[in-house]
Amino acid sequence: MSDIAHTAESTLRPYGAFLVAAPAGGPLPKTGIYPMRPSFTGTSCPLPRPNHPCEGTLGVVGPGERAGPDIKHRIYPMRPSFTGVTAASLHPPKPSECGRYWRESGRLTGRVHPRLMAAEPPVSRNFRVFMATATYDVAIVGMGILGLAHAYWSARTGRRVIVFDRDARPRGASIRNFGFITVTGQAAGDMWQLARRSREVWAAIAPALTTSIQHHGLCVIAQRAEALAVLENFAAGEMGAQCDLVDGATLHRRYPGLPFEDIETALLSPYELRFEAPEAISSLIAYLQREWDVTFAPGTAVLGIDDNTVQTSTGNVAAGATVICPGADFSSLYKEALSKRGLKKCQLQMMRLADPGFRLPFAVQSDLSLVRYEGYAALPSAQPLLNRIENEQPDHLRHGIHLIVVQNADGSLVVGDSHHYGDAPSPFYRSDVEHLILEEFEKVFRRPPPPVLDRWTGIYPYADNPYFVDAPSARTRLVMVTCGAGMSTAFGLAERTIRDLLGDTA
Numbered sequence: 001m002s003d004i005a006h007t008a009e010s011t012l013r014p015y016g017a018f019l020v021a022a023p024a025g026g027p028l029p030k031t032g033i034y035p036m037r038p039s040f041t042g043t044s045c046p047l048p049r050p051n052h053p054c055e056g057t058l059g060v061v062g063p064g065e066r067a068g069p070d071i072k073h074r075i076y077p078m079r080p081s082f083t084g085v086t087a088a089s090l091h092p093p094k095p096s097e098c099g100r101y102w103r104e105s106g107r108l109t110g111r112v113h114p115r116l117m118a119a120e121p122p123v124s125r126n127f128r129v130f131m132a133t134a135t136y137d138v139a140i141v142g143m144g145i146l147g148l149a150h151a152y153w154s155a156r157t158g159r160r161v162i163v164f165d166r167d168a169r170p171r172g173a174s175i176r177n178f179g180f181i182t183v184t185g186q187a188a189g190d191m192w193q194l195a196r197r198s199r200e201v202w203a204a205i206a207p208a209l210t211t212s213i214q215h216h217g218l219c220v221i222a223q224r225a226e227a228l229a230v231l232e233n234f235a236a237g238e239m240g241a242q243c244d245l246v247d248g249a250t251l252h253r254r255y256p257g258l259p260f261e262d263i264e265t266a267l268l269s270p271y272e273l274r275f276e277a278p279e280a281i282s283s284l285i286a287y288l289q290r291e292w293d294v295t296f297a298p299g300t301a302v303l304g305i306d307d308n309t310v311q312t313s314t315g316n317v318a319a320g321a322t323v324i325c326p327g328a329d330f331s332s333l334y335k336e337a338l339s340k341r342g343l344k345k346c347q348l349q350m351m352r353l354a355d356p357g358f359r360l361p362f363a364v365q366s367d368l369s370l371v372r373y374e375g376y377a378a379l380p381s382a383q384p385l386l387n388r389i390e391n392e393q394p395d396h397l398r399h400g401i402h403l404i405v406v407q408n409a410d411g412s413l414v415v416g417d418s419h420h421y422g423d424a425p426s427p428f429y430r431s432d433v434e435h436l437i438l439e440e441f442e443k444v445f446r447r448p449p450p451p452v453l454d455r456w457t458g459i460y461p462y463a464d465n466p467y468f469v470d471a472p473s474a475r476t477r478l479v480m481v482t483c484g485a486g487m488s489t490a491f492g493l494a495e496r497t498i499r500d501l502l503g504d505t506a
């Protein structure tokens with residue numbers, strides 16, 4: 001058991017992963033407080049209800065102890081704002097209820113309830129982060145997919161990692177997207193390799209996530225002869241080697257419930273994975289906490305990075321290395337360096353439609369994607385298709401519209417999207433743009449679209465090159481994916497960045 005400096009309520013002091021408080025001016029508890037790993041989520045006992053957000057008390061179970069009636073003398077007042085999660089009841093938990101014992105220097109230091117490990121909303125009901133006196137090997141700015149991917153590779157090397165985000169929960173592009181890990185359609189070469197590697201990582205960690213893969217693969221429906229030529233061209237190349245060109249009858253035979261029986265041709269790609277983006281991101285955070293001891297500091301803006309100090313809105317943190325993944329924030333950190341990159345913001349419109357009554361095993365795209373995604377658009381055969389679409393669907397091109405349709409576990413469809421570029425995107429969702437997207441939906445699915453349930457916009461950074469990694473100092477990296485492919489490439493890109501920054505990945 002450690003000697004820790006207990007403090008009065010008014011001067012809460014960070015220790016390990018818990019803020020431990022004694023009553024203001026009261027006697028300081030001498031027993032029952034144990035060192036916690038930074039990501040420890042603890043055993044808190046707000047009497048008498050177990051598994052309830054903790055309000056006002058903290059009970060700590062010590063080495064070899066059980067959370068029994070004697071827990072009483074181990075209940076300490078907590079700040080009213082404490083948002084820990086109850087993990088034990090007054091009754092000794094059954095062995096099957098004990099998820100894991102954390103050990104620090106060989107000592108039992110606490111118990112994590114399996115429910116916390118299995119299904120926790122990772123940030124929302126999270127413990128407080130104790131960092132004012134803490135030192136980390138790697139600090140990450142941003143808990144979007146790029147920040148999380150860097151946290152993953154850093155933690156795998158055994159480093160102590162902390163991730164900051166100014167928002168209480170992820171709210172950036174990473175939870176607004178299709179959750180679509182796209183390989184087919186990425187630009188040949190580097191981006192395709194990054195996407196393949198990222199897909200491999202997503203597939204490897206998927207069983208440990210509390211969310212599941214919704215789709216495997218992609219189906220691109222050709223609506224015009226020119227589109228068929230592009231798909232044939234693509235399928236004949238290296239990137240199309242494992243893709244399959246099928247006619248409507250074959251598609252219908254393989255997937256009888258889908259409304260595609262009278263289509264001419266479709267390309268089936270086996271590579272893609274699709275998660276529901278918000279769930280994928282929150283379960284990835286939980287996974288990083290649980291399996292890799294990554295500490296999260298939500299609601300904490302990073303204001304500056306100076307040598308080995310990360311200055312945040314809640315204090316300074318020492319970190320050996322820092323990776324900044326700020327998404328479309330070009331002005332908070334390294335503004336000057338970013339201003340030389342010719343960055344724009346790309347705003348997209350998205351919607352969720354009611355369950356159409358069929359189940360998609362894959363994501364669906366149409367001709368418009370073939371002139372948008374570099375992997376097809378760079379093919380010589382794409383020019384005649386573009387010419388024809390310019391004639392037939394000029395408004396779709398003007399608004400950067402192409403069709404992606406994916407399906408959620410509840411049957412609803414996520415449908416998009418449009419692309420508008422600028423330095424300050426309009427906050428307003430446009431119904432004329434929505435109409436154009438739904439028009440394309442109707443053409444491809446040969447039926448009127450189901451009712452729109454939700455609408456939202458999202459923004460990602462855009463530049464001529466699809467990503468960049470800057471090194472403002474030897475121990476700092478600034479990483480941005482500047483196209484709409486961060487979900488598909490982050491793990492591959494982060495692996496390279498961390499290898500370069502830390503010298504190893506595991």
Ligand SMILES: Cc1cc2nc3c(=O)[nH]c(=O)nc-3n(C[C@H](O)[C@H](O)[C@H](O)COP(=O)(O)OP(=O)(O)OC[C@H]3O[C@@H](n4cnc5c(N)ncnc54)[C@H](O)[C@@H]3O)c2cc1C
Nearest residue numbers: 142144145146166172173174177302327458485486487488
């Ligand atoms: C509508 C839409 C659809 C898309 N569809 C796809 C798709 O299907 N497939 C695909 O691969 N990609 C897709 N993308 C692109 C993909 O979502 C992005 O490339 C990716 O999410 C970018 O991740 P990120 O971590 O860089 O940014 P974000 O997810 O935006 O995260 C950045 C985070 O950094 C935090 N932050 C910034 N500055 C600070 C600071 N100073 N202090 C603390 N926190 C800070 C922000 O609060 C934010 O949470 C889509 C994007 C959108 C908008």
